[in-house]
Amino acid sequence: MTQETQQDWHALQTTLMTVTPAVFRQQFLTRHHWEQAQFFLALDQPQRLRLYEVLTPQELGDLFDDIDDDDAQIPQFLSEMTPQVAADMLGAMYTDNAVDILEHLDKISVRRFLARMPHATAAEIRNLLHYEDETAGALMTTDFVAIESDQTVGAALELVRASANDAELIYYIYVLAQNRLVGTVSLRELLANDADVALAKLMNQRVISVPVTADQEDVAQKVRDYNFFALPVIDDQQQLLGIVTVDDIIDVIDDEAISDYSGLAGVDVEEVAEQPLRSALKRLPWLITLLFLGMSTASLINHYEALVSEASVLAVFISLITGTAGNAGTQSLAVAVRRLAFKDQTHTAMKLLLTELITGVMIGVVTGATITVVVGVWKHNFILGFVIGLAMCSAIIVANLAGSFIPSLMERLGFDPAVASGPFISTLSDLTSVLIYFSIAQHFIHFFVS
Amino acid sequence: MTQETQQDWHALQTTLMTVTPAVFRQQFLTRHHWEQAQFFLALDQPQRLRLYEVLTPQELGDLFDDIDDDDAQIPQFLSEMTPQVAADMLGAMYTDNAVDILEHLDKISVRRFLARMPHATAAEIRNLLHYEDETAGALMTTDFVAIESDQTVGAALELVRASANDAELIYYIYVLAQNRLVGTVSLRELLANDADVALAKLMNQRVISVPVTADQEDVAQKVRDYNFFALPVIDDQQQLLGIVTVDDIIDVIDDEAISDYSGLAGVDVEEVAEQPLRSALKRLPWLITLLFLGMSTASLINHYEALVSEASVLAVFISLITGTAGNAGTQSLAVAVRRLAFKDQTHTAMKLLLTELITGVMIGVVTGATITVVVGVWKHNFILGFVIGLAMCSAIIVANLAGSFIPSLMERLGFDPAVASGPFISTLSDLTSVLIYFSIAQHFIHFFVS
Known part of the structure; x- marks a missing residue:
């Protein structure tokens, strides 16, 4: 202020x-x-x-x-x-x-x-x-301007004048025939035409509308595409039930963006400006859940403790491999969630997974090769470098696949894909990465431990 | 389709x-x-x-x-x-x-x-x-309806009729006096009044406008707040230069949401439906950069290799501590970026940092206590449990602070706060977590290694 x-x-x-x-x-x-x-x-x-x-x-x-x-x-x-x-x-x-x-x-x-x-x-x-929450029905207002199709421009203008104080939006006039929505006329068109023109002649008959049960994201997408200030909402008999106005659509777009963003971070970012205690209580359940998932990674490493005893150098690269795979998994997750939000229909789930697999292989090979050289030079041991590189490459491919597969799976199971948060994917990827790393290391240990 | x-x-x-x-x-x-x-x-x-x-x-x-x-x-x-x-x-x-x-x-x-x-x-x-990109000037259109303040409702309606085909938006009429924007009248008000009413009497004199140099986010926020279909854009002499319409504002809101989301994931999520090679090329630079940052964590562990040799059980908890701290840091980062986006003016940067510090301490203590008990019971060693718990608690507090401090710092330095991505924070937090972990472990090693 x-x-x-x-x-x-x-x-x-x-x-x-x-x-x-x-x-x-x-x-x-x-x-x-x-x-x-x-x-x-x-x-x-x-x-x-x-x-x-x-x-x-x-x-x-x-x-x-x-x-x-x-x-x-x-x-x-x-x-x-x-x-x-x-x-x-x-x-x-x-x-x-x-x-x-x-x-x-x-x-x-x-x-x-x-x-x-x-x-x-x-x-x-x-x-x-x-009407159910987050549907067109829950968003719509009934304060709209509608008129019968046998009327004229003059009558419609009169109606607009009379509704000017009550209707939420007077810039579209909805034209009805036997209670069914058959056309729209904009106030712009009314003003540009003579009073005696028949609405039936002037109206746009290709009405863009949404069913009352439509998900609010689909409503928002239509408003985006057509650049309308309002969309009519109809029932399955084409009856006009209400209109959704663009100001409510902006709220929907904001809410969806916040929910995607919150999902990726594993935190409700709406907590802005809250008390520390309330923030902590909101964040802790997810962190503690992931802590126990993380415990399974710890027990896995524990299982390989003898290996670490034998070659303590293996401990040096644990966080590098889990971290890099986690980063790659987060990237792939974000792309997948976004794709699902857009309901990109030109791509099937299988094709997306294949694309992400190929992307993961490319990223894995380049990153793995890089780290092979870096470790090889640093430790004067190219076999160790190769082990780290191979583990990283495999861990990245798996994390990438998990990042793109899990959100689809969530959606298929009826959950919000954004539930598969970034922290969840990276904690899960820690587990798979460690498993891959030590399995590979076990095979090669005699080549780099004297 | x-x-x-x-x-x-x-x-x-x-x-x-x-x-x-x-x-x-x-x-x-x-x-x-x-x-x-x-x-x-x-x-x-x-x-x-x-x-x-x-x-x-x-x-x-x-x-x-x-x-x-x-x-x-x-x-x-x-x-x-x-x-x-x-x-x-x-x-x-x-x-x-x-x-x-x-x-x-x-x-x-x-x-x-x-x-x-x-x-x-x-x-x-x-x-x-x-006009510079991402400002009101770059968003605005000059196809608006404006009229002198000594005119009447009738004259304004005539002008609207004449502009109906050219103007992008005819639902607000901007009233000028000596070229300065002095009022607005909605088409709704024109229709609800008689033709001979003077505009000067009818117009809203509290004009909400934005300067031509305003950042597009500020323009979007005004449109959100006031629920306008369009906002007038003025220069420093109050001259009307153009209007920004709500459809362009929706694009701005979408773009900002995508950019925040992409920032958090460390990937351009607009890459949806691209070829694998192009996706890989877009994601690799960031991954390789973080790989080298991760290498410093690896060298730090390397520095402590003797310690790991002595107590290989330490390796078991590396990924648990780095992972949990990384998750906490990502949460705090997302909240901070969101706060900065809203330019929440009731809170100073220092107050936010303090809030996040207290939140971090609470989360750290609860998580640390939990893991102390879990490890103590699992390993029948409560001193080891305490070391892991203390390290995790400290690592979480530091990661939380980094997550909220670094975006503010980025903004202060003139960068987009979203540059401090989730993967960046978790990779950075790996480094601090490992440092904290091994420093603490070194102190206590003689209590849990026989």
């Missing part, structure tokens, strides 16, 4: 608490809703209680439309309002946002709020609450 | 090559521009040559507006057209997209195309070509 904003907010807070509502309203309501929301979030409880009195439920709703629905304080805010104000405010919000808030509340509160809303609004919200 | 699409495209290709242009145009031009672009990208050269003849430069421009400007084939496509058609097409595109394409061409080609365009278009493009 800049100092300027701080001073501005401070002045506005003083106005809120000490001056007549009219003065505050005049200064406050000219701000953008997002700024209003930010101001609201910085208030203390007495200030908030005053704000609920000074603003109308509609004005509160505009502000709440711009609060992140994941905000943990929202139930607290709602409980501070009178139940009727809270219900009126939720009813005044865009339905998709109201639904997002209600989804975080207990069932009794939801029922109580719905009971205090106008019947139609409550029914609409109740309907939307049924 | 679905089979249906394939059949559809095949039929359309046949129409293109064998039937009169009118028939093809009728079937083709009703498609969405993105679908037209996808169809075009699947054509072979003779088919493309035919398409350039059948479509007008404006129609080709609509289609090219929806081709990814990074597409490596674009220069090839342009060279297939006659220079005049190519220039006309570029001139017909939205200026930001034309500029993105021209930025990938050599200077001589750019000059040749600009020379064949109308003077005004060429001047506009030439202007935009000057």
Whole structure:
């Protein structure tokens, strides 16, 4: 927050608490809703209680439309309002946002709020609450502009004018025939044509839509591809149920990126700015799980302890081999997860695995050859160099395959492929690398130990 | 691609090559521009040559507006057209997209195309070509709707109607006074008001804009916060230079997410679906660099070889300690990079480091205590267990600090914090972990070796 904003907010807070509502309203309501929301979030409880009195439920709703629905304080805010104000405010919000808030509340509160809303609004919200999380249905709003296909441009413009205050997006007009979605017209086209032109003639009949059950990632991909501000959502009878707007799609894209990134790191990166104890508690389960996986690597080395006793030089290269294979595995994992996210349909799973196998062999051979020479020169022992090089080459090939195979397997088994995190792959690859390393070393030990 | 699409495209290709242009145009031009672009990208050269003849430069421009400007084939496509058609097409595109394409061409080609365009278009493009990559200036388009502040709603609506075909976005109207941006009016507000209302009375005077030099991430953050479809871009005299539209912001968000993800994995995940050789060549430089960093860990273990000879059990826990510390470091790295990306201003760098230090201590103590017990029980030797536990605890604390400190340092030095990739942190942490491990083991060796 800049100092300027701080001073501005401070002045506005003083106005809120000490001056007549009219003065505050005049200064406050000219701000953008997002700024209003930010101001609201910085208030203390007495200030908030005053704000609920000074603003109308509609004005509160505009502000709440711009609060992140994941905000943990929202139930607290709602409980501070009178139940009727809270219900009126939720009813005044865009339905998709109201639904997002209600989804975080207990069932009794939801029922109580719905009971205090106008019947139609409550029914609409109740309907939307049924859709599964992360689908088009859960993202969509019902505040759209739709018109019958036998109407004209003039009638559509009239409807847009009348809906200008309520609809979330008025820039696409959806054209219906017998309740089915049959076309779209943009406001741009309405404005560029005469009032008496028939919509049926003007409309785009190749409607791009998504089924209400569509995964949110697929919805996001369509918005990306077509550069639309909104996508219509239909049921299996082609009936228009709602629209998903681009601002919600941006949230989806952000969430998916964060979840991919978190998966790769084996940590919830949303923990940003939390207390150390909470951070530690979130990170520990995964670390301890991997610790026990790591224990199997330790017992494997333990199994070969006699070999290490005989040739302690073998210990020198353990971390080099496991580390390099782990790095290669992480690279291959990231590429595989990304491919799965894009549902790249020109490549079959087998073909991807083959590509990654060949890539792994190339990388393994080059890296193995490099380390053979380095170790050979360093230790004046090219047989030892060859053992290290061969082990590294094999370990890299296996880690690469694991990195690309495991995410596919996870997906096939119905898990999120991002569960196969970078730390998991590198810990697993430690195990295979050590196994490969000592098996090879055992074969050649008599050549490099005198 | 679905089979249906394939059949559809095949039929359309046949129409293109064998039937009169009118028939093809009728079937083709009703498609969405993105679908037209996808169809075009699947054509072979003779088919493309035919398409350039059948479509007008404006129609080709609509289609090219929806081709990814990074597409490596674009220069090839342009060279297939006659220079005049190519220039006309570029001139017909939205200026930001034309500029993105021209930025990938050599200077001589750019000059040749600009020379064949109308003077005004060429001047506009030439202007935009000057802005630095990844800034608001490089993202913006000059195809917006602006009007003087002494005009009325009616005049503004007239202007919108007249601009409907050329402007990239007609849903915000920018209000100017003496060339300075003084307000915005949405098309929604224009439609909801009478024609004779003065714009000066209606407009929103709290204009949210970005300077032309703003970093694209900051532009994206503003679009996220305010949920705008477009943001105006101004110079330091408040003059309106262009607008950045939300579709370009989605590309920015995607690019940033891919770059963060790639950074963490130490691989360019955009390599999806490439040839194995190209993948290998892209991944090898980083792997070989880390291999040499890993060599310093190997020489460190080598330095302690006598110790390993004496107590070969030490070798058993090398990969467990380096692996666990590496995992913890990767977690802390991911959180730090994310924090830096959000430019979280409520936390100073020092405070973040302190938070991560405390988190690291907690994680280190819990993990260290766990492994002390596990090793103590397994090896019937609690002194050995304590050595492993203490080493692991210390190694985790150091790795955690490195994971959060190094990205900040990178940023301070002017690099992208994402350069400090996961593989880099875990390879570096191998070195510190081994150093810590053997230093501690050396101190205690006489207690657990008989």
